[in-house]
Amino acid sequence: xxxxxxxxxxxxxxxxxxxxxxxxxxxxxxxxxxxxxxxxxxxxxxxxxxxxxxxxxxxxxxxxxxxxxxxxxxxxxxxxxxxxxxxxxxxxxxxxxxxxxxxxxxxxx
Amino acid sequence: xxxxxxxxxxxxxxxxxxxxxxxxxxxxxxxxxxxxxxxxxxxxxxxxxxxxxxxxxxxxxxxxxxxxxxxxxxxxxxxxxxxxxxxxxxxxxxxxxxxxxxxxxxxxxxx
Numbered sequence: 001x002x003x004x005x006x007x008x009x010x011x012x013x014x015x016x017x018x019x020x021x022x023x024x025x026x027x028x029x030x031x032x033x034x035x036x037x038x039x040x041x042x043x044x045x046x047x048x049x050x051x052x053x054x055x056x057x058x059x060x061x062x063x064x065x066x067x068x069x070x071x072x073x074x075x076x077x078x079x080x081x082x083x084x085x086x087x088x089x090x091x092x093x094x095x096x097x098x099x100x101x102x103x104x105x106x107x108x109x
Numbered sequence: 110x111x112x113x114x115x116x117x118x119x120x121x122x123x124x125x126x127x128x129x130x131x132x133x134x135x136x137x138x139x140x141x142x143x144x145x146x147x148x149x150x151x152x153x154x155x156x157x158x159x160x161x162x163x164x165x166x167x168x169x170x171x172x173x174x175x176x177x178x179x180x181x182x183x184x185x186x187x188x189x190x191x192x193x194x195x196x197x198x199x200x201x202x203x204x205x206x207x208x209x210x211x212x213x214x215x216x217x218x219x220x
Contacts, residue, residue: 099152
């Protein structure tokens with residue numbers, strides 16, 4: 001079946017450092033999303049990015065469909081970026097999501 | 110952007126008791142989903158629905174029932190709650206751009 005693998009599993013940064021989170025998936029037919037989960041549990045959608053590059057603020061997502069990978073770049077990290085970042089793959093027409101296990105990010109002051 | 114509201118936000122239930130988690134969406138989308146998340150893990154799909162009065166099994170449906178009485182409402186029912194069902198539960202629905210939007214989650218503790 002479809003699989004989504006994320007790396008690294010965890011990451012610790014000093015404030016101001018950049019981060020690169022990776023997501024690899026098993027299908028070329030992708031509708032890939034990145035989510036951020038607050039330490040308190042709330043999930044928010046960061047990007048819907050089936051291909052190409054998208055930016056929002058300090059975040060950049062790049063998906064290379066034929067290489068079955070996507071990355072999330074966080075520039076000039078802040079302590080408020082701490083949390084868990086998930087990538088998830090839409091499958092079929094029902095928007096059912098297959099989830100990676102997440103990257104836990106800690107940004108220290 | 111879809112508004113997905115879950116209730117309650119947290120609940121403590123006794124083993125063997127009945128628990129109902131509710132979800133309401135204002136995006137008028139056909140699809141709604143229930144996921145559970147265990148500490149340190151990603152989300153797993155329990156049940157979903159693509160039309161009112163119909164539900165479908167997800168990846169881990171055992172021990173759960175679902176109900177979709179209307180387009181806007183989707184409930185997750187634990188008839189006999191067990192300790193292993195302690196988790197955070199998320200309801201979700203797609204937006205117009207194929208993104209999926211989540212409620213804030215319900216933290217369920219079964220004791």
